[in-house]
Structures are given as structure tokens and as C-alpha cells.
Amino acid sequence: MAFYSRVSGSVGVITLQNPPVNALSAAVRQGIVDTMHRALSEPEVKSVVICGQNGKFCGGADIREFGANMRGPPLVPMIHLIEAAEKPVVAAIEGVALGGGLELALGCHYRIAHSKARLGLPEVTLGLLPGAGGTQRLPRLIGVPAALELITTGRHATAAEALQLGIVDEVTDHSAVDAAVKFAQSVAGKSLDARRISTYPRPRSPDLAEIFEKAMKEVRRSARGAIAPVTCVQAVHASVTLPYAKGMERERELFSTLFTSGQAHALQYYFFAQRAVSRWSTPSGARWDTSKPRPVHKAAVIGLGTMGRGISVSLAQAGLSVVAVETQEKQLLEAKQAVSGMLERSAKRRGVPLADDKIKYNCSVQAVADADLVIEAVFEDMALKKTIFQQLSGICKPGTLLCTNTSGLDIDELASQTQSPELVVGMHFFAPAHVMKLLEVVYGPRSSPEALATAMEMGKKMGKVSVAVGNCRGFVGNRMLKPYLEQAFFLLEEGATPEQVDQVLEEFGFAMGVFKVSDLSGLDVGWKVRKADGLVVPGSTGKSARIRGGSRYSPLGDLLCEQGRFGQKTGRGWYQYDKPGGRVAKPDPWLHGFLEEYRARHGLVARRIDHQEMLERCLYALINEGFQILQDGIAAGPEDIDVIYVLGYGWPRHRGGPMFYAGLVGLDKVLERLEHYHQVYPDVLGLKPCSLIRKLAASSSPPIHRWREFIQKPRSQL
């Protein structure tokens, strides 16, 4: 709702009230309309201020109310009522003015912002466009290039930038409401003719055609199949080709096409999913709201390779004192230099103070003795990690949380090396660790709720989205990757090329296809794991070369590694590069010949595989594993898996994540295709539909927020 008060006798103040972000719910919109009428009808009131309760102007339309039965006064006429008022209306912007919130402010005659406020039109990130006049007013106010940039990226501008662009009229370091009231008094009775943005002339410039062409090209390149950015450009285009009223009709038309789209549903689902994962729970009933994190002031990182360096940077930037340990002096010096450079670049980019003095470097593990939390980030080698955990257990003060940065090793095995296994958790960072937003926080069967809460909180402090997951091989992300990769290899055996598989996945929206990713991260990484698992049998021939443990196996990756083809770093992998370390992937005729020779050797007849089959086999195998993970209680809900896949594995955000995508395709359809492929390839375990997807499909495929009801509680993990 919105409440009304009178200040200094002549200023009507309308305060939006809908915690936590004063979103424009039906009740708020109704409140604004009612209080506006009241302010306009009171003769003593000469001007009006609109503000938000608790230092937040407005977070935009209430996303939770989007749906079929929307009630209350619509936003567009409400904003027109404000703009048409004969008394000056001033927006007092504190906290945020986002989406419909900024559009409301643009309908006011003046805007005063607090210096810490952020303003933007982030609708594009929800699969929408600013459909309450934003695409027509903003370009009229600040010109097409700046409006296009803000609307197509959805980024938030600072108050200083908003002032520079002309979005706000004044910025204050004090109360924006007080400043707005004062301002409102000063403009009472003045003509408003030049203050109604909708009456401004259409933006004109000789190079507009070129600007739009460039913007369209850029959004098509970066959107990876997302439709909202393209539609945003079309809507802004209407502001230069059509008069305001017609432009608004066009905006409405384009908004309607987006509003009901699967992509908008996916992006809005994802918005809430990303927030939901912080409310973690475990099969044993430990929960985010009943588990208290321990205070952490000092952290330590052991091992300053690529991951350890990135983790040290993240910790220092979060304001913690860090002890960074690397036992080899030469490596320590190299790491110190590299970390300083990373911190400097990052401080420059983010406009924050340099955090270099937060890190102390040391050659001895003893230096971590008084740390509250230690993150071990040495090579992915269980024996080495075990030795370090044994050492840490003896060195660290009681109560220190011991974390391992591993992408899939057994947390419980490491915990068993220590005297306090309840204080051991996994922190699976993604490379580069100071950039990537995702953190899988892995709890073992003995980790305490407090340890888990501390690691989750630590992730948040580092600006990560932390997802709590159970302990199993590969946790959530890498466990699901296995059947996906496996299918990609099988497709090569059956006749596809890496380019064809990658093209299908990139057309789906992945930033990179599976083979390009493999070249980037290094083929030797998986090879080492497979060797440790006893899967690599050099020189094996005949049928046994392609079977392991009764299941189909492709040795293609192993064979490439045996040739020294490790991907980008060696200049050769699934593709060729102009030099070791090169980044531009080019098809490699050698690889094609190698595949032909391999198929001939194994009696495989190449066939033409259509796009649909490539996509279904890769994605449905991955999704099937996701259902198995839910069934096993490794992830608490589908949102956890989706957030992991979007933030850690390049799954296109506008498709919501693998589990949301499965629901969108239809669980019965996914099940039917899995059954089909499993019938064709009975020796591929990853294609055998898991019982949870069967159960859900048999229960008329309930919506994704109800899936948890169908998961049998697995045995306690915590």
C-alpha cells in the first residue's frame, strides 16, 4: 500500500509501503492512485513527493504477482496520472529505483536521488522490457545510445552516473526525502510544460540508423538466443519512429509477446531460485535459519596455484585477513606477484580500495595456526590432500573450520584424517575463483550444521552464490557433467564431429560447446581422474576397449591425451589452435581422420545424426542425472541444480536451468525420449530414466515448485 502525509503544510508525501523493496503490488498501485487523487484535491497541497519506506524507493513491478489474474490499477495509466498532474511531483529516490520503480520516477516531474541510490531498468534480465513507458521516456530524456545501453543490459547506474546522464535532477548525501520536500516547495506553482517527458520531441540524430543497427548486432551476438534484448531494441526504436502515444502502443504490443514467453518464465523462476538457494536445508533437517555461522576474521589458503590465488583474492576483497601458504619459495614469490596484479586490476575495475595489505604470504603451513578458517587448494590428489588435513588437524587452533577446494573428491575421507570431522566441509570454487559467482559448499555425513552455515556465509561475504550440496562423486555440477560428456563422445563415435555437437549446444544457448570447454579446461584433467578410477586401459582393442564395468565407454578422450593433445594449452585437442595457449578453435582435419580411422577400427558405421538427437541425448542424459541427484538427496531442490548449472556451467539463463527446462519441455516428453534412447542404447546407464522422473511424470508432471514433495527422504547426511 501507500500512505499519505502532509509536510510543511503544503507538500503531500506519498510513501510506498511493501517490504522489503516496495515493489509495485496491486495494493501499492491502488495506494498511489488513491493518495495522488487526494493530494491533487487538497487545495492546501501545492506539490507532491513520492518516496519509499525504509530507505528504498521502489524495486519495480511485483514479480510475484505476474500471472494470469493481475488485479489492481495498471501501471501505465497510474504513471500518466502522475505526469499529467497540475501540481509538481518529485520522486525522492533512496536505495533503488529499478524497473517499474524508475518508470514511476520518470513519470514524476523531478527526481532527487541519494548518492548511494542505484537506478536501472533491469526488466531484460527477467525476460521483459520496461513496459510502463520506460522504452519511450528514457530515450527522450537521455538520448538513444545511453537509453539503449541501460535497457538492453539491465545494469544499475549509480546516482552520480544518473545525474550525469540527466536521469535525475539532483543528488544529495543527506535524506533524499527532505531534499525532495524542499525542492517541491521551491517549484510549487511553476509551469510543468517542460517537465513531462512524454511530451519531449522524439530523439533525432543523423546516425540513428547506424546506432540501432550496431545495437541490434551486439544484442544478437551476446544474447545467445535470448529474445528480450532484441525486443528491447525494437521497443526503443519505436521511440524514434513513432509519436509517444503510438510508441506506447508498440511498447505494449512487444511487452505482451515477452510477458507470456517461456524465456520470461524461465528468467523469473531463475531470479527467485538464485535467492532461494541461500535458504538451504539438508536431509537431516539442518537449516539455514536454525544454524548459526561461526565468526571468521582470519582465513588461510594452502596452495597458491591458479585456484588458490583466486580464492586468496576473493577472501581479501571480502575484507578478511588472509594467510597465503605455498611451500616452495619460488612459487610463493610468483604467486605473490600474480595475486598483487589480480587485486590491482580488480580494484581498478570495481572502483574499490586495493586489498593487497590484507594478505600475508608464508612458506610454512605452521603459519595458519591461528586462522578461523583454512581453505586447502592444492592439486586434486587425495593422498596429498589427506596429508595436509592430517597436518592441519595438528596445527590449527580448536574450532578452526577446515575446507577443501575440490571438484569431486570424498569430503568424508578427508574429514576422517582430522580430530574434528564435524568441522570439515568442501568449498568447490569455479575457475577463475575470484570471478566466478558460484560456490558449491559440500557437507559430508559428519559436517556440523554450524560448519556448513559458516562456509555458506563465507561464500556470501565473497560475493558468491553458495549452494549447499551433499557429498558424492563430483557433487552436483561435475556429477551431471559425466553423462553429458559421455553422450558427446558417443555421438563422435557414431558419426558426428566436435564442431557439429558444439554448434548444436551453442545454438541452444551455451556460451561454448562441450568440446570447446574441454579444450579450454584441459583434456588431461578428466584423463587423470579416469586413470585414477582404473578406466584408462592403454592399447586395449576389440570390444573390451569400449566397455567398462558392463557399461558403454568411449576411450576417445584417453586416446587424444595419449597423443599429447590436451587442448588449448598444447595447441591441439578436439580442435586445433594457432599455437599452444591459442584461443581460437579451428576444425582439425587430423581429428576428423583420426575419428574415421577409430570408427573403422571398431567396426562403427558413421551415420548422419540430426540436431534434435544430438541435443536430446546430451541434455536429457544430464537432466536424468539431475533427477537422480534429487532422489539421492544430494541437492535439496531443483533450484539448487539450476543455479549451479547457470552460474557454473554456462547453461543459458533464459532457459532457467536443466531442471526448469525439463519441466518446460514436459517431463512426460523427456521421459519418453530417455526411454527411447535407452532402448536403442541399453548399455548406456546414463540414459536409463531415473525413478523420480517416472514418478513425477506419472503424477501428471506437477509444477517445479512441487517436486520436493515427491522426493523420498533419503537417509540422514548431516
Ligand SMILES: CC(C)(COP(=O)(O)OP(=O)(O)OC[C@H]1O[C@@H](n2cnc3c(N)ncnc32)[C@H](O)[C@@H]1OP(=O)(O)O)[C@@H](O)C(=O)NCCC(=O)NCCSC(=O)/C=C/CCCCCCCCCCCCC(=O)O
Ligand atoms: C536490488 C534489489 C531490489 C534488492 O537486492 P537485495 O537487497 O540484495 O535483496 P534481494 O535478496 O535481492 O531481495 C529481497 C527480497 O525481495 C524480493 N524482491 C526483490 N525485488 C522484487 C520485485 N520486483 N518483486 C517481488 N519481489 C522482489 C526478492 O525476491 C527477495 O525475496 P526472497 O528472498 O526471494 O523471498 C533486488 O532484489 C533486485 O534486483 N530486484 C529486482 C528488481 C527488478 O528486476 N525490477 C524490475 C521488475 S519487472 C518491472 O518492474 C516491470 C515493469 C514493466 C511493466 C510491468 C507491467 C505489469 C504487467 C502488465 C501485464 C500485461 C499483460 C500482458 C499480456 C497481455 O497483453 O495479454
